[in-house]
Amino acid sequence: MTTPQTTATDVNQPSLQPAAPTGRRLSLPVLLLVIAGALALTSLVRLITGADGITNVSQMSTALQLAVPIGLAGLGGLWAERAGVVNIGLEGMMILGTWFGAWAGFQWGPWTGVLVGIIGGALGGLLHAIVTVTFNVNHIVSGVAINILALGATRYLAPLAFEGEPGGSAKQSPAVDSLGHFTVPGLSDVLSDLNGQGWFLVSDIAGLLGGLVTNVSWLTLIAVALVPATWWILWRTPFGLRLRSCGENPVAAESLGVNVYKYKYLAVIISGGLAGLGGVFLSLVANPFYLEGQTSGRGYIGLAAMIFGNWMPGGLAIGAGLFGYTDSLNLRGGAANVHALLLLGALLLLAGAIWFAVRKAYVKAAVTVAVGALVFAWYAGTDEVPNQVVSATPYVVTLVVLALSAQRLRMPKADGLPYRKGQGK
Structure with a gap:
């Protein structure tokens, strides 16, 4: 993409470009090669352990369903943070989306529920924008407050709206009609048959x-x-360029005629709407009803997926898929599958140790080998893992992935920093 040329009188296309990341970014061919290698190792583990469930169609379908709300929350965080506003309140905005989506869906149908749930999350985003952008309250404090407020508000509203209705209670809404599902005819059957063959990598x-x-x-x-x-809106349109400039250098953006407050407000409201849509997915698709506590921290995991993806939509999608997959292990043969994945973890750690050794980071290589040996010993010395480990797997994977990817991350320069109009004068 060519850099826009800007004159002193041309403020519609600011020349301010976000600074390039300080670390190396993986090119698309290298990224595809890494993904292919991970799939090959997973296939090898499946053949060795006989845990066919780790890559069957049902497992992957469940993983996709669990990845969607995480990905939507992560997209919400990306919009806000690209404009310079940290949105810890994603969890609360998802909670608002679950309640408003189920309430409106029960009253007027599921697609109305989708729209109202988005509006509910966007209202949470608007509140966050007012507090952080207009009044310059600390972004973390505001986000935590919104999470608490959303939980309290839905606990208060649920008994008023759902008690006395068929199937409703103080903590649960009545059932909502389905949005509908689809299966690609022919292709789905062919892929299912191939998956059942048990071939290396192909299946x-x-x-x-x-x-x-x-x-x-x-x-x-x-x-x-x-x-x-x-990706297209934020990286290929003038609107996206101006929005991202507010997250990199709002003073410079203002000097070029960008209304920084407006773009921050828009970004945070969109952020809340996307998180609300993630909540709607939980209460209308994953479960056809609202249930207190059904977000289960997915807003925070979505934030972790965004950080893992280096504030980029593609990386965020991969992170959401990874966390959704580990979460799906709770639902389908969890203990056996997690036990098989211990071997995969040991192999990945060995690969990481080789990578560190090639880069002459011998201390890191030795530590990685030692951890890999412990994981392999755990796999070899047991036949299954406790259910508590299965339940904790998504959160452990979140911490490990963030720890391993921390060195290549670069957040927007002005992310979370207070801004006042005219402060550069």
Whole structure:
């Protein structure tokens, strides 16, 4: 993409470009090679352990369903932080989306529930924008307050709206009509058959693709489309350039005629709407009803997926898929599958040790080998893992992935910093 040329009188196309990341970014061919290598190792582990469930169509379909709300929350965080506003309140905005989506869906139908749930999350985003952008309250404090406020508000509203209704209670809404699902005819059956053959790599790829075309919600299709849409808007339009400039250097953006307050407000409201849509997915697709506590920290995991993805939509999608997959292990043969993945973890740590050794980081290589040996000893010395470990797997993976990827991350320069109009004068 060519850099826009800006004159002193041309403020519609600011020349301010966000600074390039300080670390190396993976090129697309290298990224695809890494993904292919991970799939090959996973296939090898499946053949050795006999844990066919780690890559079957049902597992992948469940993983996709669990990844969508995480990805939507992460997209919400990306919009806000690219404009310079830290949004810890994603969890609360998701909670608002779950309640408002189920309430409106029960009253007027599921698609109305989708719209009202987005509005509910956007209202949370608007509150966050007022507090942080207009009044310059600390972003973390505001986000935590919104999480508490959303939880308290829904606990107060749920008994008023749902008690006395058929199937409703103080903590649960009545059932909501389905948004509908679709399966690609023919292709789904072919991929399912290939997955059942148990071939090296081919069957695993078939299972992955089969999960993307089997029993998929229409809301999932919309959520997946929002990833490239976000990339195009933020990186290929003048609107996106101005918004990102507010997260990199708002003073310079203001000097070029950008209304920084407006773009921050828009970004945080959109952020809340996307988080609200993630909440709607939980209360209308994952479960056809609102249930207190059904977000289960997915807003925070979405924030972790955004950080893992280096504040980029593609990396965020990969992170959401990873966390969704580990979360799906709770639902389908969790203990056996997690035990098999211990071997995968040991192999990945060995690969990481080799990488460190090639780069002459011998201390890191030795530590990685030692950790890999412990993980392999755990795998070899047991036949299964405790259920508590299975439940904790998504959160452990979140911490490990963030720790390993921390060195290559670069957040927007002005992310979380207070800004006042005219402060550069």
